[in-house]
Amino acid sequence: MNRAEKAALQLQAVAVLRMLKETRTYDELAELTGLPAGDLNRYVNGHVLPGIERAREVVQGVGRDALATELESRVEFDDEGYVDNSGVVFDQSFLDLVAPVAANTLGFERPDVVLTAATDGITLGAAMASYFDARVAYAKKSKETAVEEFIESRQRLASGIELTYYLPTRALSSGENVLIVDDLIRSGETQELLLDIALQSDADVTGVFALISVGTEGIDRAREITDAPVGALTTFDDE
Known part of the structure; x- marks a missing residue:
């Protein structure tokens, strides 16, 4: 050090x-x-x-x-199990404290790029990128008009709905270290798509981090895909 x-x-x-x-x-x-x-x-x-x-x-x-x-x-659950974490993701000063704690406790290697999903993951992605002095990139569910080349990851969910994320090709380069972050991990579907985007880019994943894990399904799913550290700041029971 x-x-x-x-x-x-x-x-x-x-x-x-x-x-x-x-x-x-x-x-x-x-x-x-x-x-x-x-x-x-x-x-x-x-x-x-x-x-x-x-x-x-x-x-x-x-x-x-x-x-x-x-x-x-700060987190609230409604009767159907949906999570309201707006009291966290809208507080940048709190997220700025989370970044060094997550980095030091989970042992993430310093990334070149912090990759997240729009929109709730953006504030956490910004905090982590600032801490590591890295770039931040976020995948979206729609293509940006002025961008011509995208990395695309698509998955059909158990509900039958098809989920697709797009990232401009220039956002990631081969050989770069990528840390994947998101505000919430439950099923792990979003994280799997982000991991797929990183792998399509020939990038090296240094870790997967979420503020909140609801149950352990998503964490376990990510660990099946990558050998990098995977963790969350806190875990709630999936009831």
Whole structure:
């Protein structure tokens, strides 16, 4: 880890601590993190940065649990099992905290391109791309008028509906590292189409990440296609 990466990790830890401090006293934050309240006060107020090991513990340990808990409090399910995650995907500052936590806990290799599906995956894709200093590309269910060449992936769903995603050919190049992200994974159908697009491009998949997994079917489906890390920030039972 070079100096810039160390500094970035330390700043990410401070950002996580500041989010946690919004609803807690320093004593409560100390109990949660296992760090002295006085040190936490100095970190949160910007007087000093946590050491590398402390920063890593905050981001990879406390940070993931805290963000998962915060995400769960913002998600709602209706009587038919549909998910309303607008309280998450519309909050770019929250997603900016998710990116380093996901990257560090799941061990994604640095991608050249973050690939997602329009439209709900775009804000998460932007956050992940910003963290990795990568490009972001998103596949759409319709072709853009001014684009002539597309990578197309098509699948007939169990319901009989045909789902197709299109990505401009120039968005991905052979040999590039691609991280696939989306706001939600349930059946894994969308992720399978995105993986197919990456494979058609001769790109190397470095991972698959979703904010929310409803059940494990989609996660398992993605793991059958790629050997790269696959995971979600939090998982809800599929009832």
